[in-house]
Amino acid sequence: MSGGSSHARHLAEAGRLANEIRLSVEQVSYAYSANPAQAPLFTLEATSFQARPGEIVAILGPNASGKSTLLKLIAGALHPLSGRILLNGFVTHTLAPRIRAQRIAVVQQESRLLFPARAWEFVLQGRHAHGRSLRFESERDVMIAKNALAQVGAASLSDRWMDQISGGEKQRVILARALAQQPLLLLLDEPTLHLDIAAQVDLLDALRRLAAQNRYTVVVVTHELNLAAEYADQVVLMHRGRCLRLGPPASVYRRELLEQVFQTPLSVEFGASGRPRVTVLAGT
């Protein structure tokens, strides 16, 4: 076989990879129980969905719908009762923590520090999985951390103490740490929970830009209907441990369905962008 055709095959391979499924959640189920002898307190029924590079998936649902459990399963923090989760063909929960952290970054609701740290120290933690425990950070690590801070518009926060910045700033620095991991998959658990509206929009705009630029696959857990509608390519609608509907926001956002899931009267309109907008009809 000639070198030329092998090169062409590599190009074709690369093209195929770009459109390939990156994250594949296959019939994953889970059950929480306080005591193995008793009936489980909460069950997640078999759930499946797939995501490509550059795609934002929102796992949407009210409290106790199983959305955070699903995220923990994808993160590899929980082992599924049945089914499996594949990331580029590897089963996530069997990977060693270090290998997993090189591929999956998790942004959690709260990140509490015991001793004060500066923002740059915090972001450099994201490089841990890429070196040995005792290694001193290289020039390259510092570059990557600086880039990560710049990408979320937080370069000016670099030398600030983590406990002296606002909630929105802190959330950006936490996101920057996740970017410093250079993951394939970015998981966010209610990232907008304690943010005001401007900070919410800033964060999600940054997320959409980053997903497009760096080809991250992003999975966001949220109960914010309109933010999910505005930013997600796919919505996984969860209700009482079951995935009720899966698809682009325009197909998932049906009034009767959302009213049933969120237990409140609401209306759904479609704007010029084709994305749905939900209004909660309180007091009617």
Added chain:
Amino acid sequence: MRPLTLHRLLLQCLLLLVILFFVVILALKFGAVPVSLYALGRDLLRVLFGQSSGISSDYGLIIVNIRLPRILLGIIVGASLSVAGTSFQALLRNPLADPYVLGVSSGAALGAILALIAEPHLTISPVFAALLTPLGAFLGAAATITAVYFLGRRQGQIDSSTLLLGGVITASFLSAIIMFLMNTLTGNLRGLAYWLMGDLSTSPQKSVYWFLGIGFLAATGAIYTTAGDLNLLLAGEKEAMHLGVDVPRVRLVVYIAASLLTGLAVSVSGAIGYVGLIVPHAMRLLFGSDHRTLLPTAALGGAIAVVFADTLARTVVAPAELAVGAVTAIAGAPLFIYLLRRRMA
């Protein structure tokens, strides 16, 4: 951005080494019998060049045979306790954790006493007999930290105040057992009361020094391989796992190594309290909370603190002596209260 470099780490250690050197000189010079700096230098040089036989004066013998071994012991004990405290603070995510406060020192003391009681009844060679006490202390320390860890857990999470309370209760329970044992025993074991308060005056045999030194280096080395992981563990076990830390492995390595350090220290010096609390906090203030610097600087700082405290213990009421544990407790307990109040504020 100013990430840690090996150069900076070595510089910090060098600074502390210089301080340690001066504290050691101070400790050699002062005591019930004052020694001139000139005589001190002359005798130390003789030891260095292997001419110990040339030292004939009584002062020389005091320095070489009494003060030097005691200082060496203080260095190892201080470094061990301080590294153990640093490790417990990171693992338990509690800035107030310390082998003494958590009851681990009491557990080690009980283990050591049980080994002392068992020793005459066992037919083993004298070399192993000398190591029986450190072994008992290690087992006592390991059992206690395991118990306190589970006492401090609530719904799968470590609860800070429950943990401290659990440690304090465990410590007083174990002390009560020790008191009971001491009152039922007679003879030379009665002298343990002084040892229990933390005391460096009884120099162990030469073989025990080797055992201590090697044990200290091995355990501290094992903990140091997890230094980067400990930095991330401060943010919580789940978060550390997501950042790539093999949490169960790190936990196991550090618990065993820190118990070993506590056991070693207690088996030769009793329960010297608060060193593992004061020193890591001081080092964090001076050099930051990165464990890659904190562990070596805490080791050196612990050595400085204990040698200094022991010098005070020997000189303040000379020719009588205080227990060094009393000196560290007088300095450490108020600091503990201060840190506790600040956390609650």
